[in-house]
Amino acid sequence: MNQQFRRHRYPTAFPLTVTTPMGRQKAMLIDVNQGGARLECVENVMRGDRLTLHVLNEQVPATIRWVAAHRxxxxxxxxxxxxxxxxxxxxxxxxxxxRYNSAALREMR
Structure with a gap:
């Protein structure tokens, strides 16, 4: 039995900009792994469209695999x-x- 499983996607909430065939728009990265991601707030796109994620001074080209409402x-x-x-x-x-916010740090005893 030869089954392929998608790699685990890590949940996140990272705002970014994407370039779609209709132009640039703001989006929210919901989850990610090395092979792909799920985005929210991307409008006017179809399965098979190419887009580019603009993340931390990098451009990551991608192909849309599925579309459901605004995800x-x-x-x-x-x-x-x-x-x-x-x-x-x-x-x-x-x-x-x-990086400099210490709110999440706990004192160790």
Missing amino acids: VGVAFLMPARPVLVDLLRQGIRATVAG
Whole structure:
């Protein structure tokens, strides 16, 4: 039995910009792995369209695999770098401002 399973997607909440055939728009990255991602707030796209994710000074080309309401699933044309995936899965905390926020730290005793 030869079954293929999708790699685990890491949940996140990372705002970004995407370029679609209809132009640029703001979107929210909901989950991600090296092979693809799920985005929210992407409008006027169809399955098979190409788009580019603009993330942390990088451009990640992708193809839309499915569309449901205002959510889309994309497959990256080239696997995303592991470092980029790690930063994205940390969400907003990965930004420079978030690095210096000590609210999530606990005192160890």
